[in-house]
Amino acid sequence: MAPAKVPPGHFPILYFAAAASFTGKSTEHLAAPLPLGRLFATLDEKYPGIRQKVLDSCAVTVNLAYVDMEGEEAADQKLVIQEGDEVAIIPPVSSG
Amino acid sequence: MSTTEPSTYTPSIPSNPITRTTPTIHIELTPHPLNPSHATHFVRSPSAGATVLFIGTTRDNFNDLPVASLAYTSYTPLAMATLYSIAEHMLQKHSLVKIAIVHKLGECPVGEESIVIAVSAAHRREAWRAGEEALEETKRRVEIWKLERFVGGEGVWRANRDGVMGRRVEEEGEGEGEGGKEG
Secondary structure (H helix, E strand, O other): OOOOOOOOOEEEEEEOHHHHHHHOOOEEEEEOOEEHHHHHHHHHHHOOOHHHHOHHHOEEEEOOEEEOOOOOOOHHHHOEEOOOOOEEEEOOOOOO | OOOEEOOOOOOOOOOOOEEEEOOOEEEEEEOOOOOHHHHHHHHOOOOOOEEEEEEEEEOOEEOOEEEEEEEEEEOHHHHHHHHHHHHHHHHHHOOEEEEEEEEEOEEEOOOOEEEEEEEEEOOHHHHHHHHHHHHHHHHHHOOEEEEEEEOOOOEEEOOOOOOOOOOOOOOOOOOOOOOOEOO
């Protein structure tokens, strides 16, 4: 699922469900390091409208752990995505 | 949240079942048809007086719109971890003997099983409760997404928490969604 080879200075980002539909891809590489607080803005520059239409109702994981994207004082807003970190955009789930 | 999807979209899915099994927990994500009797057999135990089996099957309509087909995709490593943590929690909270949760990935024809949950406990009360809670927790948390394709139309990514096609979700936990199927 994650791309086999990540170029130096980049991190893989995975898109699922509505996020994959909007970007038209399931994965790609973005430049690292990237402050977590800049992630949604970066994606919205690349895919205009994705923030309002998709990302605002999505969660985010970094290396399979959920990070807090809400609130300015959230500790995770200081987190910086590093080279090789696996980031995923998690839309509302629909199993069952 | 749901967004429209061209009918040609094909989510990538593993070609073989992904499983995690301990003596008391069996978790599986599989592209193959589900076999409820396997789950029942796994949880059978001489110390259990009650086994509860839930089978969720895909429904042929959503709000009276005919559903042609459904497909499930997942963030597999995270979905496996979440399923396992739900199973562990149910085992402890309801004093279960064993628990099995199996979910379909990829195409799931209408009317076929998409999820199977089997739990066993010493007595029926724990088994009933754990079976229901395991399903609700799975639907709420596990990183699996359902794509519904309507007859003669596009596909829609369902979200369990809204349950209304095309509606944006403003607040977490608002409303209880049911799309396209009973599970």
